[in-house]
Amino acid sequence: MADDEVDLFVIGAGSGGVRAARIAASHGARVMAAEEFRVGGTCVIRGCVPKKLLVYASRFADEFEDAAGFGWTVGEPKFDWPTLIANKDREITRLEAAYTATLERWKVELVKSRAVLEDAHTVRLLSSGARVKAQTILIATGAWPHYGPKIPGLEHVISSNEALHLPALPERIVIQGGGYIALEFASIFNGLGSEVTLVYRGENILRGFDDDVREHVRNELRARGINVLCGHTVTAIEKNGEEFVAHLSDQTAIAADKVMFAIGRRPNLMGLGLEHLGVRIHEHGGIEVDQYSRTSVPSIYAVGDVTNRVNLTPVAIREGHAFADTVFGGKPTPVDHGNVPTAVFTEPEVGVIGLTETQARAQLAKLDVYKTSFRPMKATLSGRQTRTFMKLLVDGLTDRVVGCHIVGPDAGELIQVIGVAVRMGATKADFDATMAVHPTAAEELVTMREKAASYGREAAE
Numbered sequence: 001m002a003d004d005e006v007d008l009f010v011i012g013a014g015s016g017g018v019r020a021a022r023i024a025a026s027h028g029a030r031v032m033a034a035e036e037f038r039v040g041g042t043c044v045i046r047g048c049v050p051k052k053l054l055v056y057a058s059r060f061a062d063e064f065e066d067a068a069g070f071g072w073t074v075g076e077p078k079f080d081w082p083t084l085i086a087n088k089d090r091e092i093t094r095l096e097a098a099y100t101a102t103l104e105r106w107k108v109e110l111v112k113s114r115a116v117l118e119d120a121h122t123v124r125l126l127s128s129g130a131r132v133k134a135q136t137i138l139i140a141t142g143a144w145p146h147y148g149p150k151i152p153g154l155e156h157v158i159s160s161n162e163a164l165h166l167p168a169l170p171e172r173i174v175i176q177g178g179g180y181i182a183l184e185f186a187s188i189f190n191g192l193g194s195e196v197t198l199v200y201r202g203e204n205i206l207r208g209f210d211d212d213v214r215e216h217v218r219n220e221l222r223a224r225g226i227n228v229l230c231g232h233t234v235t236a237i238e239k240n241g242e243e244f245v246a247h248l249s250d251q252t253a254i255a256a257d258k259v260m261f262a263i264g265r266r267p268n269l270m271g272l273g274l275e276h277l278g279v280r281i282h283e284h285g286g287i288e289v290d291q292y293s294r295t296s297v298p299s300i301y302a303v304g305d306v307t308n309r310v311n312l313t314p315v316a317i318r319e320g321h322a323f324a325d326t327v328f329g330g331k332p333t334p335v336d337h338g339n340v341p342t343a344v345f346t347e348p349e350v351g352v353i354g355l356t357e358t359q360a361r362a363q364l365a366k367l368d369v370y371k372t373s374f375r376p377m378k379a380t381l382s383g384r385q386t387r388t389f390m391k392l393l394v395d396g397l398t399d400r401v402v403g404c405h406i407v408g409p410d411a412g413e414l415i416q417v418i419g420v421a422v423r424m425g426a427t428k429a430d431f432d433a434t435m436a437v438h439p440t441a442a443e444e445l446v447t448m449r450e451k452a453a454s455y456g457r458e459a460a461e
């Protein structure tokens, strides 16, 4: 087959790749993209979107229960997993078609194939063996679940990929991991009625989050009946007929219908041919790039999870867009990875932006901490035992809000809006001057007046 020539070849049509391809094409570039699985990538096909649909499903159980306190009589609710999965799959197929249509509209040539690098300007398509010459190559191949050390019975373990396609709802599931994916699936299965054990090797879940948030979420998950075991690991999985037995590091064992690991994801670099091209890999395992997402080989760029910077969809999209503007739009655009708001869709939900208290104490000469924990208004009639937590971290010298941490209903929605204020450099005085919206939970964010603590830098040392 004859060599083809394009301005940009994108490897991977996920969040970052699709955006980069579309924007580069809008700048007039001739673009080709290769996708080995399904257009849309992790987020659309087996990440954010299908997960959030399952989160919605899992939250109806509370609504049915809570309705009684408000005078409703609800018949015995019944849940059907195959219906949920079929409906979810239909939506994913619709979204995949929408992403594909976008690429077609912008005349991006899409090839359904695995692609590898042959040299700094050549990509090889494994489906046909064809070679494509490109002025610029963008690697946007994402990441893949990591299963940890090879332990006996590891072949029985599922990841989030399979959890989204199980033929039946497991009555009992053991999930190993303490990050957001492990916790979200623990909440999903718990809400849908499974018996859930969460096994995490560290001292507390949600490493990297504010300590108060970690503590609050752990207590809430436990109160909802999730068996949270910190300081443990799964050492072996034994298949016993239809069930699996997870053996733990303290010599105990837990029987379950499924064992899932969500202990991290690794950048998708294997077999791409990067080594012989001299594309440098960062010590954190991702492709090393500069602020414009350029690798150590000038014609090769990389965006998204494969660079292991901030592994979230909006970040991959922003990086892809900035890359296209930089290289094809004549507008060099660095990406600012600071102050990225983020959510964890557990029950209750988490929304955070900015520094944790530990980070703020280490970085600031003076820190003021405001926090509150209260029973949400809805719980007063429903009788549900849950508490909302909010915390503001304020630079004691400039009065700027440098961190906001929320655990409670709609925390993800709240933090998106608070994120604008924090990025703009809002001060605690700005928060205080903003009129409250009453009665809401969010009004607490503008009515916290009492400092919970105040630290000088010496206190952190």
Ligand SMILES: Cc1cc2nc3c(=O)[nH]c(=O)nc-3n(C[C@H](O)[C@H](O)[C@H](O)COP(=O)(O)OP(=O)(O)OC[C@H]3O[C@@H](n4cnc5c(N)ncnc54)[C@H](O)[C@@H]3O)c2cc1C
Pocket (backbone or CB within 6 Å): 011, 012, 013, 014, 015, 016, 017, 034, 035, 036, 037, 038, 039, 040, 041, 042, 043, 044, 046, 047, 048, 049, 051, 113, 114, 115, 116, 140, 141, 142, 143, 160, 181, 268, 272, 303, 304, 305, 306, 311, 312, 313, 314, 316
């Ligand atoms: C369960 C789960 C839940 C998540 N929830 C959230 C969330 O709520 N919010 C959030 O912001 N982020 C979430 N994420 C993270 C988010 O999905 C990723 O950060 C995002 O998809 C990264 O985009 P990307 O473009 O780097 O890679 P991806 O979207 O993974 O796209 C990479 C694409 O490249 C393809 N590919 C790989 N190698 C090749 C090759 N050699 N040739 C051709 N194609 C190739 C893959 O098939 C894939 O389609 C979640 C992830 C998971 C797993």
